[in-house]
Amino acid sequence: MNKWLAALVVATLVVAGGLWFTTRQVGEQAGAPQPAVRDSVVIGMALEPPGLDPTIAPAAAIGEITHLNIFEGLTKIRENGEVAPLLAQSWTVSPDMKTFTFKLLKGVTFSDGTTFDSADVKYAFETYGGEKSTNKRKAVFANMASIETPDADTVVIMLKSADPQLLFSLGENTAVITAPESAATNATKPVGTGPYVLQDWVKGDSVTLVASKSYRNPSAIHIRTAKFRFISDAGAMVTAMLAGDLDAIPIGITGENVAQFEQDKRFRVTIGSTEGETILTINNKRKPLDDVRVRRAISYAIDRKAIIDGVNSGYGIPIGSWIPPHDPAYVDMTGRYPHDPAKARELLQEAGVSNLVLTLKLPPPAYARRAGELIASELAAVGITAKIENMEWAQWLDGVFKNKNYDLTIISHVEPNDYVKFADPNYYWQYDSPAAQALIAKAGSTLDKDERIKALQDLQRLLADDAVVGFLYNLPRIGVYKAGLTGFWTNAPIFVNDLSAVSWQQ
Numbered sequence: 001m002n003k004w005l006a007a008l009v010v011a012t013l014v015v016a017g018g019l020w021f022t023t024r025q026v027g028e029q030a031g032a033p034q035p036a037v038r039d040s041v042v043i044g045m046a047l048e049p050p051g052l053d054p055t056i057a058p059a060a061a062i063g064e065i066t067h068l069n070i071f072e073g074l075t076k077i078r079e080n081g082e083v084a085p086l087l088a089q090s091w092t093v094s095p096d097m098k099t100f101t102f103k104l105l106k107g108v109t110f111s112d113g114t115t116f117d118s119a120d121v122k123y124a125f126e127t128y129g130g131e132k133s134t135n136k137r138k139a140v141f142a143n144m145a146s147i148e149t150p151d152a153d154t155v156v157i158m159l160k161s162a163d164p165q166l167l168f169s170l171g172e173n174t175a176v177i178t179a180p181e182s183a184a185t186n187a188t189k190p191v192g193t194g195p196y197v198l199q200d201w202v203k204g205d206s207v208t209l210v211a212s213k214s215y216r217n218p219s220a221i222h223i224r225t226a227k228f229r230f231i232s233d234a235g236a237m238v239t240a241m242l243a244g245d246l247d248a249i250p251i252g253i254t255g256e257n258v259a260q261f262e263q264d265k266r267f268r269v270t271i272g273s274t275e276g277e278t279i280l281t282i283n284n285k286r287k288p289l290d291d292v293r294v295r296r297a298i299s300y301a302i303d304r305k306a307i308i309d310g311v312n313s314g315y316g317i318p319i320g321s322w323i324p325p326h327d328p329a330y331v332d333m334t335g336r337y338p339h340d341p342a343k344a345r346e347l348l349q350e351a352g353v354s355n356l357v358l359t360l361k362l363p364p365p366a367y368a369r370r371a372g373e374l375i376a377s378e379l380a381a382v383g384i385t386a387k388i389e390n391m392e393w394a395q396w397l398d399g400v401f402k403n404k405n406y407d408l409t410i411i412s413h414v415e416p417n418d419y420v421k422f423a424d425p426n427y428y429w430q431y432d433s434p435a436a437q438a439l440i441a442k443a444g445s446t447l448d449k450d451e452r453i454k455a456l457q458d459l460q461r462l463l464a465d466d467a468v469v470g471f472l473y474n475l476p477r478i479g480v481y482k483a484g485l486t487g488f489w490t491n492a493p494i495f496v497n498d499l500s501a502v503s504w505q506q
Helices: 002-007 060-066 118-128 138-142 234-242 255-262 292-301 304-312 341-350 366-380 393-402 418-423 434-445 449-465
Strands: 009-016 019-025 040-045 075-077 083-085 088-093 099-104 144-151 154-159 196-202 206-211 225-230 267-272 277-282 356-362 384-390 408-413 470-474 477-482
Touching: 040 060, 040 234, 083 088, 099 118, 118 138, 118 144, 118 154, 234 255, 255 267, 255 304, 255 477, 277 292, 277 366, 292 341, 292 366, 292 384, 292 470, 304 366, 304 470, 356 366, 356 393, 366 384, 366 408, 418 434, 418 449, 434 449
Parallel strands: 040 225, 356 384, 356 408
Antiparallel strands: 009 019, 075 083, 088 099, 099 154, 144 154, 196 206, 206 225, 267 477, 277 408, 277 470
16 A cells, blocks of 8 residues: 555645645655645836726726736737737738738637637727827728628738738737727726736735636636836835835836846846837927927926936936837937027027916926936026926826826827827927828838838937927836746837736746
8 A cells, every 4th residue: 555655646636715726646755745836926116097998098007907918919029029929820911001900819719708710800900090099009900991701710801091000000918809899898807818907906906817718728827916006106115125014016117226126136227228218298289388489498407317327226217208229210309409508598588488487287207206306406406496297196197198288298108100199299299291291101110121110210300409398218127026026028119017927836
């Protein structure tokens, strides 16, 4: 009997204290403690999303929780920016880039048990491009002339204008597939095809996801429970990480804390790039900000190096226009407005502006609050008083972003290819330039790569000359993780936490 027991291999799962243990052999190893298989993670986030449906609201925090976890799109953007299949297993594109034919995965279901098929894709994209849509990439879907579904596994999209970026756009969180049966309640009760479902949302505290029982590939998922904790105060975020209350902070640690975590063997630090243009947004329709001389004066007043040093301890690349430094179309426009307070005062005098008082409304992220104090001081040096108003995230989204009730604000725009917003006169910076609109239209429709790059480079020069916003720096992605936790991205072509790639090293 002892020999038989020594040779017996079993696969018994024992639940103890909420953790799973695996017993592989009994006999000689019987009674020996078995290591716990770690299958949960607690993630720190600075901002709480206003809802959980990324197709109806602009906040990047929505996608950080739900994209690739609850919701999936036809394509998937990888960390290196490449596009890979997801709900679409393959596709073909016509030479004129106006007809895209997708072959869908078979046997996929939504987490509520309903079947995923081509009708869902048609419904989703027509909704996102419809008259009542609030999708921040509405133009991508409005460009779809027709969507045909010859069978349950095939979708044919015909465009009004060629779109060389469509496959990438369909991998963003704005293009995830939602079903008509659940779309109305996705903001609070999200239903998708992804590997996770919402367990609970404790407002003001956390969102918890658990592995979906209906996911098509359950063996690929190592993390069974993921809690996203909302900690708006940067100091409190660091304290929680050091205390062991958090396992990961994918973004949100400032440069001043990097050395502290790098010197602590309990943690691993990564430093990567993002698509995040951090800017001092200027309301172009507010007087006297509608005068380009005043906007240029503000740009001359800004000391980018001092802001990068003061906000991120030197982490961050200065920018002088829109398009991140790692993009092939990037043009270095940082020399257009060197720090020159005398020139700023001269332009204000030329514009007939004196004793200017402006509101500077700041959202919760630490980079915005810290940069706000520095910029207010720099503006004061040229005769502009910036009255700081700190706002909660929901207040900022409603008052600043939606209703445009502000003079100045500071924010990082993290979506790729979001230069298209400069073609929208109703976007919250309210910039209306036919020249910019023409360049953006050309960049979005030309099939010639060199012509596209030239259009984008001309756009960058125009935006800098018009001083549309105060360009500050490219937002770095500084991540801190407990040792042994792997799978989070270092670089961020999009802001996402793909939990299916995350695991603990045993």
